[in-house]
Amino acid sequence: xxxxxxxxxxxxxxxxxxxxxxxxxxxxxxxxxxxRRCGIDRRDIGFTCSGSSDYLAGLPFSFVTALDGVGAWPPxxxxxxxxDGAWALYEAFVRLQHGxxxxxxxxxxxxxxxxxxxxxxxxxxxxxxVAPLWPDSIxxxxxxxxxxxxxxxxxxADFAAVAVRSRRDAKSxxxxxxxxxxxxxxxxxxxxxxxxLRRHDCAPISDGACAAILASGDLARQLCERPAWIRxxxxxxxxxxxxxxxxxxxxxxxxASEKSGAAADKIEMAELCAPFTHQELILRRAMGLGDxxxxxxxxxxxxxxxxxxxxxxxxxxxxxxxxxGEIDRGLAHATQGPCLQQNLVCVLEGE
Amino acid sequence: xxxxxxPLEILSARHVVEYPYTRSVGAVIGRFLGGLKDxxxxxxxxxxxxVLVPPSEYDPESGASISDFVEVGEAGVxxxxxxxxxxxxxxxxxxxxxxxxxxxxxxxxxxLHAVDAGDSSRMATGMRVKVRWRQQRSGAIGxxxxxxxxxLGSQDGEIV
Numbered sequence: 001x002x003x004x005x006x007x008x009x010x011x012x013x014x015x016x017x018x019x020x021x022x023x024x025x026x027x028x029x030x031x032x033x034x035x036r037r038c039g040i041d042r043r044d045i046g047f048t049c050s051g052s053s054d055y056l057a058g059l060p061f062s063f064v065t066a067l068d069g070v071g072a073w074p075p076x077x078x079x080x081x082x083x084d085g086a087w088a089l090y091e092a093f094v095r096l097q098h099g100x101x102x103x104x105x106x107x108x109x110x111x112x113x114x115x116x117x118x119x120x121x122x123x124x125x126x127x128x129x130v131a132p133l134w135p136d137s138i139x140x141x142x143x144x145x146x147x148x149x150x151x152x153x154x155x156x157a158d159f160a161a162v163a164v165r166s167r168r169d170a171k172s173x174x175x176x177x178x179x180x181x182x183x184x185x186x187x188x189x190x191x192x193x194x195x196x197l198r199r200h201d202c203a204p205i206s207d208g209a210c211a212a213i214l215a216s217g218d219l220a221r222q223l224c225e226r227p228a229w230i231r232x233x234x235x236x237x238x239x240x241x242x243x244x245x246x247x248x249x250x251x252x253x254x255x256a257s258e259k260s261g262a263a264a265d266k267i268e269m270a271e272l273c274a275p276f277t278h279q280e281l282i283l284r285r286a287m288g289l290g291d292x293x294x295x296x297x298x299x300x301x302x303x304x305x306x307x308x309x310x311x312x313x314x315x316x317x318x319x320x321x322x323x324x325g326e327i328d329r330g331l332a333h334a335t336q337g338p339c340l341q342q343n344l345v346c347v348l349e350g351e
Numbered sequence: 352x353x354x355x356x357x358p359l360e361i362l363s364a365r366h367v368v369e370y371p372y373t374r375s376v377g378a379v380i381g382r383f384l385g386g387l388k389d390x391x392x393x394x395x396x397x398x399x400x401x402v403l404v405p406p407s408e409y410d411p412e413s414g415a416s417i418s419d420f421v422e423v424g425e426a427g428v429x430x431x432x433x434x435x436x437x438x439x440x441x442x443x444x445x446x447x448x449x450x451x452x453x454x455x456x457x458x459x460x461x462x463l464h465a466v467d468a469g470d471s472s473r474m475a476t477g478m479r480v481k482v483r484w485r486q487q488r489s490g491a492i493g494x495x496x497x498x499x500x501x502x503l504g505s506q507d508g509e510i511v
Binding site (some may be wrong): 119128131132133136143145146150191194197239241243244 | 376380384403405407411416430431432433434435436437439440441442443450452455460461462463464465471476491492493
């Protein structure tokens with residue numbers, strides 16, 4: 001395997017509703033910042049891969065306008081995934097393994113505020129058995145949360161504690177949307193959105209974007225003092241039928257974690273993409289992340305959740321902690337689909 | 352003095368999305384949906400003996416094609432649920448209701464549907480529910496109007 005690292009990255013501060021700028025206008029300064037920070041000549045970038053969703057934008061092939069925005073002349077080699085930018089990063093990692101190009105630009109972006117997000121996300125469900133009923137994203141997560149409560153291992157206060165910690169940590173993250181000091185008891189007084197989930201259990205609706213530059217071997221060392229090396233990356237999928245899954249566990253997250261080699265050495269920090277409080281508890285248990293692992297110092301998806309960028313942001317937040325020398329090894333996670341259906345795990349290390 | 356600002360005019364355009372084609376749902380999904388029209392619920396039988404409802408075209412364990420079917424009951428057990436106090440526009444009810452995963456009698460997997468329970472205090476994991484059939488059925492998942500508590504007695508909406 002070729003050594004590939006994140007050498008530069010940038011993100012737009014997540015906001016509840018960006019009313020002036022469209023998706024491409026949010027994205028362009030973010031890509032420009034990621035390119036500028038590592039000093040690479042944009043014409044030297046060997047591969048470009050993006051993650052976004054036409055369903056958020058409400059028009060087909062919306063990613064093409066983003067390509068125009070970031071610059072596709074002279075002609076570039078590019079690809080797109082209808083997935084979070086974390087999966088675009090995965091594709092770029094694989095593409096760089098071919099050995100003929102040494103750098104890649106990866107980005108993910110989305111304005112979740114444009115349509116009714118809970119209903120828009122219903123369109124990813126089974127089109128015959130489930131989608132015609134229009135179960136929304138929060139209701140589906142609530143089915144999973146109830147199953148976890150019924151298991152007797154966690155209570156609603158455990159869910160709220162995840163929100164309290166996430167919002168507190170987000171106070172030091174300038175890109176976060178939701179932060180502050182709250183008490184578990186105070187949060188538990190609020191009404192349910194879809195019981196047993198309350199507002200604090202759900203990620204906010206966010207508009208945002210994130211970009212990263214990947215480079216191989218010596219180029220990475222030239223572009224960056226302390227590259228965040230990708231030591232393992234893997235993604236797995238559970239069945240689309242949530243009635244045929246153990247919702248209290250995440251078999252695909254567990255497998256992705258195993259295949260990424262996370263357990264080979266100490267994990268100091270984990271950035272988990274859990275858009276619902278109870279999903280963080282499921283992920284920690286599935287991946288065997290104990291109390292000694294620092295979870296989501298950025299505040300995680302509960303503090304800012306621009307759909308299609310949120311997972312890439314987790315990877316970038318972890319890479320920043322490695323670049324700064326704060327940690328040597330950590331794990332970042334991304335998810336898509338109802339009730340943690342699809343999971344990606346990326347292990348990053350400093351040198 | 353600053354003049355009063357003109358209110359911003361929001362640009363809008365009518366955009367109709369059309370899919371002018373039909374498609375077959377195939378031998379497995381088609382059989383299940385067709386059965387609903389006749390008030391019959393069928394699951395697919397995997398080589399290891401599991402009954403999947405709703406049926407899958409393949410065995411989730413091995414990937415093998417599935418062609419065997421088993422009829423299951425129209426009542427079953429709620430394995431998990433949530434209460435929607437304020438339904439969204441596209442939800443099946445405009446009054447509070449529950450979403451639930453329901454394992455029908457004879458099935459090994461659970462089906463997602465709505466439960467018309469009136470109040471969250473009438474919902475519980477493990478409770479028994481049964482189908483309320485829609486009067487006009489078209490061979491779609493919505494032929495099951497919803498589920499309701501089994502102990503309510505017959506509420507079949509069919510007009511003889």
